[in-house]
Amino acid sequence: MRGLGELEVKVMDVLWSASGPLRVREVLERLDTPRPLAYTTVMTVLDNLHGKGWVRRNRAGRAYEYTASESRAEAGAKLLRDVLASSGDAERVLLHFARSATPEESDILRRALNRRGGRG
Template sequence: MARVRGFGELEANIMDRLWNRDPETDATVRDIFDQLSVERHIAYTTVMSTMDNLHGKGWLSRERDGKAYRYRPTMTREQHSARLMLEALSGGGRSEAVLSHFVAQIDAAESADLRAALRRLARKSSRK
């Protein structure tokens, strides 16, 4: 699994598992622990404290369900990626140069996706 920027290794693994779930479902610590423990030796309390930390950092929301909490991400994986891209754009020097280097590195399919997204946004803003 690739490490998700902005998260530690276990945080990234937990966020990845939550993002891979149906967006309408949430998960308990037990749900995530059961998945992780198949792949690695890990303590339940480690998963619990990591999910609590992610909640404290604003990455997860939670609701009490009996004695446990049910967690869900506060943003989608795509929203998180967009936030990282915006941070890179605003902190990476001249925006035009950063965008030029970015566009030069994407493949044809990604370029087509970018053009389609820009067209959708242009249509959306012209309707306002």
Template sequence: MPGTSGWFKEGAVRGFGELESAVMEWLWDKGEPATVRQVHTVLCERRELAYTTVLTVMDNLYKKGWLRREPAGRAHRYEPVANREQYGAQLMREALDASGDREQALLNFVGRMSLEEAVALRQALSTYERKISGK
């Protein structure tokens, strides 16, 4: 089972609130469905939280479409609908859509990349171009 280091990081998962981020980080790390009780127990190792607070946050994430749930006795087991990478890609898509000038936004984004990130982007673009061209 994953440890608790890294949760409650400032801006760990952008787009989520602090507690939503902590829940999502832990569920992604765990890699399998978990009950509110399990999440509450782990998050309380770092900070005092009411069970109902964690329940509300997880229910909100479910209603927003970020978690799915299945009955588990009188409770539910929750799991993320998307992985971290899919979530990050959606945030990037939303940021690009919200920019006034997509070309400038992309140039600014690329201009902040490390060499390793630029190489990974070039490889991803090549793979995508081959995929859509049918080659």
């Protein structure tokens, strides 16, 4: 899965925060950007995100409604796997990350490994 541009990330934040599908106008109204955006700009970004597989869209009358294809956590995990796969040495990358992790990140990893170890 390809990475996202700055505006694409903001659009995905809106979709991930939504409780249901959104139309272009609703995404536009919820975007927090330093300058006003055109409706067509947001429509183009959503179309690009659909083409990249980040969002699903369903016809609702004459418009589309958009939802994220997967949760923020699922998308993050997929990106992490892509980085590890492209590194050529996943073990070295993971070990480097573990050594450089913040105390909070280390706690998260420890809790996850403990939960995983408790399952058969």
